Amino acid sequence: MIISLVNVKGGVGKTTTAVNMGAGFAGSGLRVLLVDLDPQSSASYSVGVASDEVGLSSEDLLLGEQAARDVIVETGVEGLELIPGSMKLVGADLALARKKHPERRLIEALKPLRRQYDFILVDCPPGLSILTVNGLVASDFYILPVVPHDLDMEAMNHFFVGLETLGLTVRGLPDLLGILLTMVDHRTSVTNDVVEAIRRALGREVFQTEIPINVRLAEAPGYGSSIYDYQGWSAGARAYSQLGGEVIRRLRKKGAI
Ligand SMILES: Nc1ncnc2c1ncn2[C@@H]1O[C@H](COP(=O)(O)OP(=O)(O)OP(=O)(O)O)[C@@H](O)[C@H]1O
Numbered sequence: 001m002i003i004s005l006v007n008v009k010g011g012v013g014k015t016t017t018a019v020n021m022g023a024g025f026a027g028s029g030l031r032v033l034l035v036d037l038d039p040q041s042s043a044s045y046s047v048g049v050a051s052d053e054v055g056l057s058s059e060d061l062l063l064g065e066q067a068a069r070d071v072i073v074e075t076g077v078e079g080l081e082l083i084p085g086s087m088k089l090v091g092a093d094l095a096l097a098r099k100k101h102p103e104r105r106l107i108e109a110l111k112p113l114r115r116q117y118d119f120i121l122v123d124c125p126p127g128l129s130i131l132t133v134n135g136l137v138a139s140d141f142y143i144l145p146v147v148p149h150d151l152d153m154e155a156m157n158h159f160f161v162g163l164e165t166l167g168l169t170v171r172g173l174p175d176l177l178g179i180l181l182t183m184v185d186h187r188t189s190v191t192n193d194v195v196e197a198i199r200r201a202l203g204r205e206v207f208q209t210e211i212p213i214n215v216r217l218a219e220a221p222g223y224g225s226s227i228y229d230y231q232g233w234s235a236g237a238r239a240y241s242q243l244g245g246e247v248i249r250r251l252r253k254k255g256a257i
């Protein structure tokens with residue numbers, strides 16, 4: 001099962017979700033691979049991997065002839081393996097444009113690995129660049145994390161319009177597994193209003209689980225730890241456990257697992 005975390009908007013919790021959902025699955029004994037497609041490499045950093053010191057990265061997969069298994073590294077999170085990101089991804093757009101089927105580089109590279117993992121989670125950079133498109137095309141489903149603020153809802157709408165336009169030229173785009181409300185702060189009335197509006201408009205597309213704003217989730221990456229290793233009893237850890245359960249239930253319901 002390959003799932004990507006995407007949004008045109010930055011800072012909405014894509015990386016935090018990829019890392020902690022991945023760590024949660026790994027903690028329950030599933031085989032999990034995290035793929036970092038972001039030049040910022042926050043996912044790699046969050047699991048204790050200084051990406052540009054490890055040598056090979058997702059850039060080598062996309063542009064080189066490197067086999068995916070040679071790019072995988074262990075992380076500080078038990079059971080979670082990683083294909084690191086790299087600053088080199090900054091120039092990948094232009095280089096990819098010269099390749100045949102530039103949007104299919106990741107799906108082709110991951111093919112030999114599919115049977116080795118229960119979950120491959122792809123952390124995409126913000127936007128709908130060729131990097132994100134590679135993540136999408138490689139995936140069975142995508143999750144769209146959204147912060148319930150007005151501007152973020154605007155970005156969500158841009159995303160759906162962008163995806164529709166993309167679908168005219170790119171085949172093999174995945175289905176939405178769910179919209180995930182992140183950094184939810186129910187103390188503010190604007191949040192409550194927007195959460196209600198999103199749930200009313202999008203119904204079951206929205207995960208029941210909400211990720212609350214929780215400072216522990218923001219602190220954990222600095223220790224190269226998942227939220228479970230950092231503060232397993234925090235509200236953030238509980239929310240991500242709940243999300244993991246809901247993701248599995250949704251996949252079962254769709255007959256995907
Ligand atoms: N629920 C939360 N509560 C508090 N802080 C959070 C929460 N989720 C994420 N953060 C923090 O907010 C910032 C943005 O989150 P994150 O990096 O996961 O977003 P992103 O969508 O991956 O961003 P980018 O688009 O830059 O890759 C990070 O500093 C992260 O630690």
Ligand SMILES: [Mg+2]
Pocket residue numbers: 014015016038042043123124125
């Ligand atoms: Mg990120």
